[in-house]
Amino acid sequence: xxxxxxxxxxxxxxxxxxxxxxxxxxxxxxxxxxxxxxxxxxxxxxxxxxxxxxxxxxxxxxxxxxxxxxxxxxxxxxxxxxxxxxxxxxxxxxxxxxxxxxxxxxxxxxxxxxxxxxxxxxxxxxxxxxxxxxxxxxxxxxxxxxxxxxxxxxxxxxxxxxxxxxxxxxxxxxxxxxxxxxxxxxxxxxxxxxxxxxxxxxx
Amino acid sequence: xxxxxxxxxxxxxxxxxxxxxxxxxxxxxxxxxxxxxxxxxxxxxxxxxxxxxxxxxxxxxxxxxxxxxxxxxxxxxxxxxxxxxxxxxxxxxxxxxxxxxxxxxxxxxxxxxxxxxxxxxxxxxxxxxx
Amino acid sequence: xxxxxxxxxxxxxxxxxxxxxxxxxxxxxxxxxxxxxxxxxxxxxxxxxxxxxxxxxxxxxxxxxxxxxxxxxxxxxxxxxxxxxxxx
Numbered sequence: 001x002x003x004x005x006x007x008x009x010x011x012x013x014x015x016x017x018x019x020x021x022x023x024x025x026x027x028x029x030x031x032x033x034x035x036x037x038x039x040x041x042x043x044x045x046x047x048x049x050x051x052x053x054x055x056x057x058x059x060x061x062x063x064x065x066x067x068x069x070x071x072x073x074x075x076x077x078x079x080x081x082x083x084x085x086x087x088x089x090x091x092x093x094x095x096x097x098x099x100x101x102x103x104x105x106x107x108x109x110x111x112x113x114x115x116x117x118x119x120x121x122x123x124x125x126x127x128x129x130x131x132x133x134x135x136x137x138x139x140x141x142x143x144x145x146x147x148x149x150x151x152x153x154x155x156x157x158x159x160x161x162x163x164x165x166x167x168x169x170x171x172x173x174x175x176x177x178x179x180x181x182x183x184x185x186x187x188x189x190x191x192x193x194x195x196x197x198x199x200x201x202x203x
Numbered sequence: 204x205x206x207x208x209x210x211x212x213x214x215x216x217x218x219x220x221x222x223x224x225x226x227x228x229x230x231x232x233x234x235x236x237x238x239x240x241x242x243x244x245x246x247x248x249x250x251x252x253x254x255x256x257x258x259x260x261x262x263x264x265x266x267x268x269x270x271x272x273x274x275x276x277x278x279x280x281x282x283x284x285x286x287x288x289x290x291x292x293x294x295x296x297x298x299x300x301x302x303x304x305x306x307x308x309x310x311x312x313x314x315x316x317x318x319x320x321x322x323x324x325x326x327x328x329x330x331x332x333x
Numbered sequence: 334x335x336x337x338x339x340x341x342x343x344x345x346x347x348x349x350x351x352x353x354x355x356x357x358x359x360x361x362x363x364x365x366x367x368x369x370x371x372x373x374x375x376x377x378x379x380x381x382x383x384x385x386x387x388x389x390x391x392x393x394x395x396x397x398x399x400x401x402x403x404x405x406x407x408x409x410x411x412x413x414x415x416x417x418x419x420x421x
Contacts, residue, residue, distance in 0.1 A: 092228075095232050133240055134286045138311075220341045273381075284404060
């Protein structure tokens with residue numbers, strides 16, 4: 001129904017769009033919410049609209065070589081759920097207890113991951129985590145600047161830095177590169193090398 | 204079955220409402236924009252998520268997924284909004300920088316020769332001027 | 334259950350009033366944007382509670398639209414502020 005699948009390349013490209021089509025289809029069915037006599041019409045219409053949207057608004061490929069690992073993703077999500085609760089409780093306690101006298105800091109955390117997708121995910125998760133909000137993302141250097149809330153001394157700073165790194169490890173393991181970013185050395189001030197590589201990968 | 208659902212709702216709804224209230228309190232008690240952002244992004248989001256899940260537990264299986272969808276969208280969009288607001292706040296002096304224990308972003312910008320505060324208060328984002 | 338819904342909605346209303354106060358007081362435009370965003374999510378939560386209280390779920394899809402519009406609105410407004418500062 002979508003493009004022809006005569007050449008294997010076209011076929012694979014169509015396959016890459018499949019998750020998005022399925023997601024849009026589910027969304028359509030959920031929002032219509034009808035399973036009665038109009039059910040078949042909604043189903044068919046949803047598939048049609050989903051394919052039309054994906055074909056007419058193509059998105060750039062996400063990340064070459066991203067390997068989702070279901071088990072690790074599950075663990076990441078479990079962490080996320082507990083962290084949401086912890087984050088809410090921490091901030092609420094700070095607001096009640098200290099309020100005006102809360103001390104904060106902005107810390108610099110160099111990242112090891114170097115693709116757009118992973119940096120975005122790490123930034124999202126860090127913002128959901130207790131006590132931290134990403135203030136600035138330096139894409140070129142691969143550095144996150146994180147505003148952290150209850151910071152009283154150097155030990156808190158070190159602890160938060162370690163937490164951001166832990167988040168990065170979890171994310172990288174969940175959807176990381178096939179050649180595992182955690183094997184590589186951290187590259188603090190460095191290079192556009194790996195970035196270039198990730199850009200051209202898909203061609 | 205309905206008992207379980209009722210208990211879930213009875214726990215989650217008030218808990219969510221209380222977290223919303225605490226988030227709103229944080230909006231008042233924290234000293235600067237970025238700190239207030241913490242209250243908005245965390246306590247508030249947790250509160251709304253709890254209320255939405257608690258409400259979804261009472262709904263028919265046909266409509267409950269829609270509420271869970273709203274919760275999911277909140278979860279994905281709130282960090283993005285927060286990051287953009289935090290970034291803009293830093294650049295428009297929405298942050299009391301004397302209060303920071305450490306400001307490594309400021310250090311970096313100073314090293315790059317592009318500090319934010321060129322002429323104190325020039326870029327300050329108050330509505331008064333507009 | 335009715336009492337539960339009433340209590341939840343009351344607490345949400347108080348929280349909404351507090352947020353409204355922040356919306357009025359500012360001081361920066363960003364504070365207002367943030368407060369408005371929070372207020373919209375509170376309305377979202379309140380509407381969800383109202384839906385189950387009245388056992389009427391027809392407006393559920395509206396919540397999805399409102400949630401996404403609030404997101405786009407806040408992001409656009411924050412961008413505008415940054416642009417305005419850059420132009421000066």
